[in-house]
Amino acid sequence: MPFNLHPRPIPGPRRVRRSTAGLLASAVTVCLVAAGAPAEPLGVGDRLYPALGNPGYDVASYDLAFTYSGRNDKPLSAVTTIRARTTATLDRLNLDFAHGTVESVEVDGRPARFTGAGEDLVVTPDHPLPLGSWTRITVRHTSDPVAAKGQEGGWVRTTDGLAMANQADAAHLVFPCNDHPSDKAMFTFRITAPNDYTAVANGLPTGTARGTRTTTWAYRSAHPMATELAQVSIGRSTVVHRKGPHGLPVRDVVPTADRTTLEPWLAKTPDQIAWLESKVGTYPFETYGVLMAQASTGFELETQTLSLFEKGIFTEPAYPKWYIESVMVHELSHQWFGDSVSPRTWSDVWLNEGHATWYEELYADEKADRPMADRMKAAYGASDRWREAGGPPGRPKPPAPGQKIGIFRPNIYDGAALVLYALRQEIGRPAFERLEKVWVQQNRDSSVGTADFVRLASAIGGRDLTGFFDAWLYGAKTPPMPGHPDWKPAAPAPAKGAGGPKGGA
Ligand SMILES: [Zn+2]
Numbered sequence: 001m002p003f004n005l006h007p008r009p010i011p012g013p014r015r016v017r018r019s020t021a022g023l024l025a026s027a028v029t030v031c032l033v034a035a036g037a038p039a040e041p042l043g044v045g046d047r048l049y050p051a052l053g054n055p056g057y058d059v060a061s062y063d064l065a066f067t068y069s070g071r072n073d074k075p076l077s078a079v080t081t082i083r084a085r086t087t088a089t090l091d092r093l094n095l096d097f098a099h100g101t102v103e104s105v106e107v108d109g110r111p112a113r114f115t116g117a118g119e120d121l122v123v124t125p126d127h128p129l130p131l132g133s134w135t136r137i138t139v140r141h142t143s144d145p146v147a148a149k150g151q152e153g154g155w156v157r158t159t160d161g162l163a164m165a166n167q168a169d170a171a172h173l174v175f176p177c178n179d180h181p182s183d184k185a186m187f188t189f190r191i192t193a194p195n196d197y198t199a200v201a202n203g204l205p206t207g208t209a210r211g212t213r214t215t216t217w218a219y220r221s222a223h224p225m226a227t228e229l230a231q232v233s234i235g236r237s238t239v240v241h242r243k244g245p246h247g248l249p250v251r252d253v254v255p256t257a258d259r260t261t262l263e264p265w266l267a268k269t270p271d272q273i274a275w276l277e278s279k280v281g282t283y284p285f286e287t288y289g290v291l292m293a294q295a296s297t298g299f300e301l302e303t304q305t306l307s308l309f310e311k312g313i314f315t316e317p318a319y320p321k322w323y324i325e326s327v328m329v330h331e332l333s334h335q336w337f338g339d340s341v342s343p344r345t346w347s348d349v350w351l352n353e354g355h356a357t358w359y360e361e362l363y364a365d366e367k368a369d370r371p372m373a374d375r376m377k378a379a380y381g382a383s384d385r386w387r388e389a390g391g392p393p394g395r396p397k398p399p400a401p402g403q404k405i406g407i408f409r410p411n412i413y414d415g416a417a418l419v420l421y422a423l424r425q426e427i428g429r430p431a432f433e434r435l436e437k438v439w440v441q442q443n444r445d446s447s448v449g450t451a452d453f454v455r456l457a458s459a460i461g462g463r464d465l466t467g468f469f470d471a472w473l474y475g476a477k478t479p480p481m482p483g484h485p486d487w488k489p490a491a492p493a494p495a496k497g498a499g500g501p502k503g504g505a
Contacts, residue, residue: 042094047345048396049168051096056087057135059178065191066232067191067193072158075145077143082177084135089129096176096178097175099143102114106138141176154171156297165308181227184446185225187220187221188206190218195210195215198217199232201232201306202229202230203286204249204287222285236255237254238253253306266290268325279362279436288305289306291303292309294311307332322364325368338353343447349412353412382414389411390410393473418478435457454469
């Protein structure tokens with residue numbers, strides 16, 4: 001998930017999210033073609049994002065083609081081809097898409113009617129799609145990098161082009177999709193840009209075609225991916241290659257002008273991968289690297305195989321070296337926790353952020369002499385306040401209106417890492433370390449939820465831990481920390497204390 005960096009005091013990580021003013025605008029500019037029965041927006045019932053995803057089909061693959069003009073304030077022309085299998089008989093189907101103009105839709109090669117409803121593109125094929133059938137949907141559309149008022153995420157405009165930050169619910173600002181991590185799919189990308197740009201996407205390159213004025217770059221993912229983790233970088237970039245553990249291809253994408261300055265940071269990745277492999281097992285994907293974007297996003301993001309960072313955090317002298325390294329490890333550890341093993345619902349996001357914070361802290365403990373226990377004790381002191389402000393880690397409060405990434409509060413970062421610490425205290429270090437390895441190995445390339453984690457922890461811990469997790473994940477108050485009876489919640493903060501906005505029920 002986004003990992004917020006600034007503004008922050010030194011030392012120690014603090015995540016303060018930018019506030020985004022404005023209402024959540026409905027920015028659908030889909031051409032209205034269809035008549036007939038009223039179309040309505042649908043979702044898969046996510047408690048935090050009810051409009052995300054759509055029922056009735058399972059996407060197997062996305063083929064995304066973008067044509068970039070060289071101007072990042074103009075819409076890209078795009079073709080999105082979705083191959084899906086129906087899980088119901090469908091007279092029509094919904095895709096999530098909310099920020100572009102749809103020019104045409106074809107289903108299985110035949111023109112289909114389409115209309116907009118909320119943040120959905122509702123497609124009516126010329127014949128019903130039977131249950132259990134394969135279908136191919138081709139949408140010709142634009143993809144607008146200029147955010148509408150109140151919109152967050154999707155394309156990120158950099159000083160030299162574009163990058164992407166779709167978490168949690170913004171992939172459908174870029175391309176039509178089933179925008180929920182419970183429906184992972186394979187991805188191919190074809191990006192056409194003027195010859196002086198470099199385009200990079202998730203996965204490995206499959207070919208480059210250079211013309212007289214433009215170049216088309218193609219990439220393919222070797223593993224299924226959630227839409228929120230898609231990444232496309234277009235910029236005046238250099239791709240730097242090196243080898244990671246076991247010959248893993250590591251490729252970083254950096255502004256060409258900064259390549260030498262950034263090299264000391266880039267060189268750290270192979271050892272960080274090796275360190276994480278020693279903790280949780282083999283790196284789960286075909287490649288890794290960091291994308292250093294010339295943008296101020298206010299966060300870093302674990303896009304699959306190519307994590308997005310603001311270039312500025314590596315050149316800003318105020319950040320201590322150990323801290324930047326632990327942020328790199330945070331995003332890297334998401335490749336196991338959050339990317340390879342995805343949350344089934346957004347309420348399971350503590351499994352992403354709790355683990356990423358855990359390894360971020362463990363790395364700082366082992367490599368920079370920043371004791372994890374100290375940070376856990378501090379988190380314990382704040383945990384009741386975080387629970388009150390953001391909900392308990394396993395049941396975060398919905399985002400406030402106009403702040404759709406507002407679920408990324410301390411309760412799911414340090415608050416959730418604290419749950420893992422309590423678990424390690426409860427079942428002991430050897431069982432905990434085994435649980436971590438088995439969890440990522442058993443659930444590789446899938447979407448799983450909290451109940452799955454509780455079940456596995458109980459099996460490996462040798463006893464039913466349902467009650468333990470109920471208290472730690474869902475309690476309004478933080479339970480006593482096993483083995484640390486002296487840890488106490490800090491006194492309530494005066495008046496407008498820590499924590500985010502109070503969401504709904
Ligand atoms: Zn994170």
